[in-house]
Every structure is written in structure tokens, then in C-alpha cells.
Amino acid sequence: MIYRTFGKTNLKISQLGFGCMRLPLIDENDPTMINETEATNMLHYAIDSGVNYLDTAYNYHRQMSEHFVGKALKGGYRKKVYLATKMPVWLVKGKEDSQKYFDEQLKRLQTDTIDMYLLHSLGKNNWKTVQEYDILGFLDKTRASGQIRFVGFSFHDELSLFKEIVDAYPWALCLIHLNYVDDHYQAGVQGLEYAHKKGLAVVIMEPLRGGKLANNVPKKVLNVIKKSDCKQTPAEFALRWLYNRPEVSCVLSGMSSMNQVKENIKFASNDYVGTLSAQDLALYRKAKDFYLSKTRVNCTQCGYCMPCSQGIPISFILELFNDACMYNAVADSQWAYKIFIPPEHRADQCTACGECEEKCPQKIPIAECLREAHTLLSTKT
Template sequence: MEKRKFRGVGPELSLLGFGCMRLPKIDPDKPDIQQIQAQEMIDYAYEHGVNYYDTAWPYHQGLSETFIGKALKKYPRDSFHLVSKMPGWEAKKPEDASYIFERQLEKCQVEYFDFYLAHAMNAERLVQYKEAGVFDVLLEKKKEGKIRHLGFSFHDSPEVLKKIVDLGFWEFGQIQLNYLDWTMQRAREQYDVLQAAGLPVVVMEPVRGGALHSLCPQAVELLKKAGPDASPASWAIRFAASLPGVMTVLSGMTTLEQVKDNVKTMENFKPLTDDEKKLLEQVVDIYQQSKTVPCTGCRYCMDCPAGVDIPLMFSIYNQYQLNEDKQAFVKAYAEAGDSKQAHHCVACRACVPKCPQGIEIPDRMADVKKLADRLMPKE
């Protein structure tokens, strides 16, 4: 496994980081983790040199931290880096942040976090975290040795990122970066802000919630021609890992096959050549012609008061936009069940401010409904 030294002198981190937000579930509608399968994935990753495990308070509705603490317990504490994040939006005062932090240590069964982040920072949260005294608590915990390295994760514009960076106490930053968002969501400018500040970059959503793995047949063919044995996901992972200053690339893995594929990519890591970068630009052109919704499946927008399963609806819709398989759409849409379907959306907009991708959810949900009205058999 390719390893990189944190800030050139610090601990060695595996270039592949294990994101614990999409672990296999017992029931797709519930957060409970399929423990045996997930443990097998962690063990495989660990045995193949992955030493960076990234969890957070809200992942799997709180169950991810508990799981990863238990899963890594059998390994020496100094052989892996455990990472979690402060959900500052839940803190009204410093005591709340302090309580959450100590609870996280308990849940993960550790005395300290190797890396710790202020979670999902944006313009609004920058103000809120400051007012609630969240940053003071994080700096205090760092002084106490309970946080080894302090950073933040981020979803907003490069201008806001600059303001956050200018706070001056960060050691790294985590941004959404992949070959699609490089220009579409200004990831390149965000990367440049972190580079200019000398902050190592942790990459999240390198495969854009799986979208860069489930490409349309035309794009897949292009990639297959250039690398018959390389999965579409491996191209996306290599794009992120090829950038100088990238410390680790997080992948939120759900199956053992995904772990094996990502490990294979990072064990024999080869940075993209100029020709390969050009090839990915062609894939972006093809992707942009599709009508897919840029949903990563993060579920931050949930729960919808009208019962709509927003990420599921977008996933079924996107699949159709990529392969135009009517039968598959009809099957998946029916299996979702009436209560989760798009027609229940009342455009209340409760979900819109929660979406880090800035998707106009009610408008796009209307597109899903329109498609379902056209394709679903009439009763």
C-alpha cells in the first residue's frame, strides 16, 4: 500500500483511507451495520496496509463510530489512525461540544483521535461553530493530547474555504474532489486554496458516491479500451491520488469487492499520465450530456417529512438516465414502495439547505415523478 508522510515529517498514512459512512447494512431502510461482513472488510483493508479509518457522529445514525471502535479493537492502537468529526451544528455551547467529543472517545473505545475534524464546514457553520465555542473546545482537546491533528471537512465555495483556512489553526483540510467536480463544483479552486496554505488534502467522494463507477456504456467503453482490467472506480481514485499534496483518498466502501478493487489500485499506484487525464476529460464531456442528478447518496437531506426517499429516488432516476433500461427502472421504482416515491414530494424545501451538493431537490424530484408517470404501467 502506497503511504505518504503527514506534512513530510509526521506519521505515515495509507493513500487509501477507509470511509465508514456506507458500511453494509442489514436492512437498507435502517442504519444497522452488517457486522460480520463489515468486519471482514476492515480486516482485509488493515491486512493490506490501510491505516486511516474515517468515521463521524452522524454516520449510520451514530452506529458507525461504535462499530469501527469495536472492529479495530483487536489491533495495536498505534498501528492505525482513527478519525472522527465534531458535528458542531448540534452544539449550542462549549459544554455540548465537549460532551459529544468525550462520548465519541467512549464509543470508539480510544483515549485519543489521531485526526479530528470540524465536520461539514460552510459559511453558515463557520459563524455558528465560532459562536457556540466549538473551535475553543477542539483546541483545548488538542492541548490535552486527545486530538493529535486538527482539520476540517468542507462543502462550500473556494471563497468561504479561504476564510476557514485563515483561522490559522488547521493542520489539514478535507474536500470533495473528483474528476467531475474538478471544474463542475470548483474542486480545483478549493484544492488550490489548501495547497497555497500548505495544508495536506484529504479527499472525500473521489468516486462521487459511486456515480463515477456506474458510468454510461459509452464512457465505460472508453475507459475499458484504455485499461481493460481497470474498473471505472479505479480511474477516479487514481485521479484524486495523483494530485500533489493529497494525503489520503477516502472511499466509503460497502462491499468486500470494492475494498479489494481500491486496495489493488493503491497497492500498485500509478499516477495518471497526461494522456489518461485527457481521457477523463472526455468522460466528463459524456457525463455532462446525461441528465443525471449530482446526488452522492450522503443522505444528509433525510428524513423527508413527506416520506420520500430522496437519495433512492435520484439513484433509480440516474441509473435510467445512464442506461435507459426501462424494465430496470420499473422494477426498482416499484420495489422502493409507494410511500418513498417521488409523487409524495410537496415541495416544502425542508431538504434543500441540507444538501451539500446544492441540488434543487424539489425541482429534480419533479423530474423523477415525470419519468415515473411516463414509464410506470398504469393501474
């Protein structure tokens, strides 16, 4: 395992971190049903192989991720990792709530200290909440008490706000969405460079676009990957673009099987900083252009939008919509739409209540996309 400097701290963090948002499930339709035996084996294997950074959050797996992590880190594993979790800022409705959620998180995680405590999903609205309820004051106080070692934030909004937030507080770290397709999206590479210059550790989320850059990769992209010199899988191709950047402190992967854990750990045992040539980078741009030309909705299946009050499986429908366009496979998506989703839960049942749009980190106009998806997926071709 290669370790990297973590901003201005003296920590050495594994370049691969374990994201606990896409753990294996017993029931694929129920994110609370974590396959704890399998997930614990994966976590222990990762830690035993040198991964020392774990990322979870209050809301992952509909609030079950932290409970799971607390249990899985028993038996001496807690001491071997830096544990990161996040305050659900959008739930804070009063000054006392910061403490309330933090105490609950300590209990769930069965620990006295959070190594990295992040304000979750900062954007315009959540940043207002941070100021309104003096959440930064809470961070100061809790850091002074020793219950939080390092503070940070995760981010989903425009670059200008990202810079404002970086400059507003002595953060130790930030967590941004970055991969070779979304290099100029939200904070993007400019945000990465900015935060790094200011001394923050920069942790990466969605390195594989939630799996889209690794699974069912279109032929055109596979051909591009083949042209690169190295024999590598699509997942490795995508991770390498991030490991190439010296400003990246840690790449989180939300691994959902032991095979993925093993592949990603093996790949993280090499140092790739500065190894991509101009020719290599041109290949990444080619693959990116293809993806962007075919992506209808920038959904990464993170599931933040769920549950929907109408029982609409939002991210699944948006996936079918994207797949129809990406693979020129409208008939396949139409078939899946008809077979797997009963009429009462199809996209035309959306009431445009807006609840999911408020929660979506990618700011997707979900109601509008569901309307378009329904038109495409239910029209006879």
C-alpha cells in the same frame, strides 16, 4: 501500500483510507443495520494490508458507524490506525455542546484520543455556528489537553469560502469532495492546490462519486476507458486520476464489500504520482463531459438527507431519475418507482419542509428535483 506525506505533520498515511459511511448492511433499507461480521473482516483485512487511516463521523449510518468502529478496533487494531471523526457542527446549539458531542464520540469509539478531529461539513451556515459558539476555542483547548492530535474540517461549499476557512485557523488537514468529474466543483482542484500550498494535508471523499463512477458505467464511458493504455476497471480509472496528483494526501473510499477492499488495496500498492500523460487526461475529460451531459441531479447517495419525515426514499428516487437520463432507460426507472415505492412514500408526497435541503452537502434543491422526478417517473410513456 504506498504511503504519502500528510501535510506539515510527520505522519506517513496510506494513500488509501477506509471511509466508514457505506459499510455492508444486513438490511439494505436500514443503514443502522451494519453487517458487523463482514464489516469487521473488511476493516481488519484493510489494516493488516497497510491501510492506516480510518474515517467516520457522528452521523454516519444514522449514528451507528462510530459505535461499530469502536468495537471493530478492539484487540490491538486501534493502535495501528489514525482515527478520524467529525463534530456534527449543525447540532451545536450552545457553547457547551462541543464538549458534549466530543465526550460522546470518545465513548462510542472506546478511545481516549482522536487522532484527526474534523469539523463536519463546513459551509456558510456551519461556519457561522463555529464562530458563534467558539468551536475553534474548543479545538485549541482539546488539542492542548492531548485528546485531539490534529484538527481539520470537511467542506461543502464555494471555493472562496474554502480559502477563507483554510486561512482562518492552523488546520492540519481538510477533507474535500473530488473526482475526475467534479474537478471544478466546490473546493475542486483549485482548492486542493491552495490547501496543499498552505501546508494542509488534503484528504479526498467521494472519489468514485459515491460508486457512480465504478458501477453500471455507461457504454460510452467504458469505451473511453478502454482507449487508455492500461487494463483497468472503472474504479481504478477514477482512483488513478486522484493518485496522479501529488497534492492528494489520502483517498478515502467508502468500501462496501470485501472484493472492493481487495481491489482498492491492490491498486493502492502502486505509486501513480505524475504518471498520467496529456493524452490520458484528455480521455478523462471526455468521460467527464459525457457524465455531466447526462446527470440531472448531482446526488451521490451519501444519505445525509435522510430520514425524511414523509418517509420518502429521497436518494433512491434521485438515483432512479438520474439513471433514467444517463442510460436512456426511462421505462426501467418507471417500473422500479412503481414496484418499490408505495404511493404514500412517492416524491409527490414531499411537503417541501426544507429539512433535507439544509442537510444536503451537495446543496441540491431536493423538493424541486423530487417534483421533476415524480413527473418523469410517473408519466406513462
